[in-house]
Amino acid sequence: MSGEAVIEVRDVTRTFMISSGFMKPKRPLHAVNGVNLRVERGEVMALVGESGCGKTTLARMMMGLLPPSQGTIELGGKPISTLDRMTVARTVQPIFQDPYSSLNPRKTIGSIITLPLRVQGDRDPATWEKRVHEIMELVGLPRRVFNNYPNQLSGGQRQRVAIARALINRPRMVICDEPTSALDVSVQSQILNLLQDLRAELGLTYLLISHNLAVVEHIATRVAVMYLGRIVEQTDTASLFESPRHPYSKALLSSVLTPDPTLGVPDTHLGASFPNPLEMPSGCTFHPRCPKAMPHCSQVAPRPIPAPGGHVECHLYDEGAPTYAQS
């Protein structure tokens, strides 16, 4: 790892206290549990996992919207907690899944796209118009929608507005939370192409949160697989898709439905029950669903094992397991 880290997450944990009923004590929910993640300049880091695995919580912490309970997040080498709101906003910007709820329905497109300029107190309003027109052209929005309201635009156009708003202040990093899953197939490909072009043109770094592994395979350079608050495998895209290591990664990959009519529906052998995050399984949290679980998996939590391109957390690849826990 030689490149410059845009964002670095160190041992971050986020715990929510969940009330478990009237007059009962609150219980901790470890949404993110000891995560390390380093995103380098120009990378497309994908975060994949089932809903409830903590990927959205992690992303919110990386945008500075939620403080971590433990650990630090560094933005360009400085802890995010020491940076002011505006600096964080200039560096990291989000694009959300649902282009219907991510735009204020009571505002015109023009007012939505210029909001970042107004918030940042840009000194020179004279250049605003030029910058807005530039960014609208860049994301493929015609000028005439400037005075329209979001409900007059199609889903794809709305997502372009959201992208324009995120990019007008030229952030270094964009966090895309399921950027295309609410869109139709034909619009999805346009937005993916646009995100690719913008990355090349503006030198952006992406954190892509997605459950669509075909999309991840297509545009990500590195992938982190999350399960119950932990990154269980992290590697470059090619290695993950060609030789996934963690049994969970394997299950995820096998559940991708490519449009191949000669194949049937895969059987993932995962079992239906996604564990209750309030009652984390002991040892390796994946062991109740793991087809390769060994006796010690339910007792000892696996440690990160270096693997080509990243790491994997699984006893299968730990030659020291399970003895290291006793030593």
Added chain:
Amino acid sequence: MTERILEVEGLSVDIPVPAGMLHPVQDLSFHVDRGETLAIVGESGCGKSLTSLALMDLLPSRATRRASKLALDGQDLTGLSERQMSDLRGNRMSMIFQEPMTSLNPAYTIGDQLIEALRRHRGVTVGEARDRAVWLLEKVGITAARERLRQYPHQLSGGLRQRVMIAMALMCGPDLIIADEPTTALDVTIQAQILHLLADLQREFRTGLILITHDLGVVARVADRVAVMYAGQFVEEGTALQIFQAPTHPYTQGLLNCIPVPGKTARGAHLGTIPGIVPSLVGRMPGCHFAERCRYVTDACRADAIALRDATEPGHRYRCVLSPEETAAHNQMETAQ
């Protein structure tokens, strides 16, 4: 030994809107055999969900349905009263919706709802109904089924709720199941399991299945036959193999080029796109509905309504002025780019 379970001819839906008359479903004809899966695939607004509601006679009250033939296992459905239809719904034809949380009643336990579904249509005792509910819940992969009967929908995860929905759809042993985006709200791992289950059960009970979805991956893996819907019409229909290996309509070709396929699409390469937006279906549109977005559009496309025509293989039909050879050549150029 194929047996027609559903036959539809000339199904249309009209809805009056302030701007005029909306024609979201236009003159559809299709059939489903026993034990067969027909997938209706299309993007949002193409009319696929209204088609399923029209089959169940659950359209909004201002909409009107027309069909020259609509027969379930030989029984004509067009002239049935609301009462007769409601005897059929959930009994001989049942439906699985996208969001199981909103289609299960939160005020009743799943046991009450499963048992009620059967007791309403068949004169069985509560005990018999409960036994069947437990048997079906086990069939759909729910462990501790007898205890689950006492749970309320909110106590189950999304995947479990969808399994309950499937069990409920199967309670009366229907001839036909209509599944409208049954796995869209679920995680990929759960999606695979649910589809697996649906396919297994359908094979076992020899039910006809209409699968309505926008997900081409799901269609390819599950469907026997596929109808591609665009702007209220079927633009192409055929077996899954025909549709995915020899797509003939430019829209089908475009859709398939839009999705990245691991191992096939070059990583990071530009994906195919379909420019333009779906046309408004208010009023009658002469000519091809896809003309505005089609790369190969000619004057002939806009002149007259285009009829479905046979492609090279039997059973494979498409709605375009170009010959199969011409569109195949276009597609080759497109994918080579």
Added chain:
Amino acid sequence: MAVNDISPGAPDMEPSPRALLRRRVFHHAGLVIGASVLITIVLMALLAPYIAPHDPLDQVLDRRLIPPIWFDSDKATWTFPLGTDHFGRDYLSRLIWGARISLMIGVSAMLISGVIGTTIGVLAGYFGGRVDMVANFIITTRLSMPVVLVALAVVSMVGSSLTVVIWVLGLLIWDRFAVVMRSATMQVRNLDFVASAQALGCSTARIVLSEILPNVANHLIVVATIEMAHAILLEAALSFLGLGVQPPEPSWGLMISEAKGLMFFDAWLIAIPGTALFLLVLSINLLGDGLRDVTAPDGRN
């Protein structure tokens, strides 16, 4: 990077939101009727000094209890179209001036309670957690106080005047604002555009004022109309009990109160201000319902 999913000229063909709103407003019968009645009453109140034919306080004892002109009576005269009361005051003039007081109380009490209730509700909905707990406690406390009883007690202690009535009502009827604003804010707060405003570095005040408030304004308008009608009725009730507006000021509630002794002999004395009050409250409620219907957020298309 072609402009792909945009058909040429599509937005040009769509009417602007303002035109759409105008069309919906004029097609809503309840809204049109409510608004026209209310506008008439408001104009009447504003122009009272110019259109009232007589001084509403002018007592002339030899022209007492002239019936309205639709009565078949020798005394009925066009000089006093709605007749006169038991002090010989012109009833039409009192009705016109009384509209001023009713509306003034309605609007002022609504504004005061609106500011209090909206602040509490929006803060509770936006911040949640402890703020919400405190707000809920305040709301519950307020809900456990019977409005009329508390108002009566306060007015009888402090003494009654127009200002006192306005403040007492304003400080008492904000609960509905708070409850409705709280739940509306909670819904809007979880939408992605709020998160994206936060990610852009917007201050909390800016998010609340420019992202949240415009999206809960339609609920606010509806509650405002309900509370305005509520305040007008409460004022009438207080005046009827003798603790609201003091005679000889012409308030509709007071007119009903003053006529109650003659209810069985000259029923029109009660019927006329009663009808006026009924029309005003009905028109405000029709307007509120109509506004709720036409400002409901557009569907997803």
